[in-house]
Amino acid sequence: MVSNLDAEISGCFAADLMSDVLAFAHEGSLLVTGLATEQTIRTAAVKHLMAVVVVEGKKVGSDMLETAREETVSVFQTPLSKYEACGLLMQAGLRPYRDDLPPDA
Numbered sequence: 001m002v003s004n005l006d007a008e009i010s011g012c013f014a015a016d017l018m019s020d021v022l023a024f025a026h027e028g029s030l031l032v033t034g035l036a037t038e039q040t041i042r043t044a045a046v047k048h049l050m051a052v053v054v055v056e057g058k059k060v061g062s063d064m065l066e067t068a069r070e071e072t073v074s075v076f077q078t079p080l081s082k083y084e085a086c087g088l089l090m091q092a093g094l095r096p097y098r099d100d101l102p103p104d105a
Helices: 017-022 038-046 063-073 082-091
Strands: 010-015 028-032 053-056 074-077
Touching: 010 082, 017 063, 028 038, 028 082, 038 053, 038 063, 063 074
Parallel strands: 010 028, 028 053, 053 074
Antiparallel strands: none
């Protein structure tokens, strides 16, 4: 996978609809998704997201990895479901972006 381990991730957003990512994801966050496509990386780059985690063990192809290198977006893959991955990320302290929650909630 492509990764920049020095990058600081400030929050998490989970979606499969790239229109939702464009509308609601915050800069600097991690995207958890089931879409292993080049367009996912391009969307992440437009929103200045730090990384993409592809869930359900879906294959990340060479086109997606090449686009990730070009756009400097880290890509990770997990066999976990989106629900499981998000739960573990929250347990580890990575918070979702919600306008109705205080930053320390």
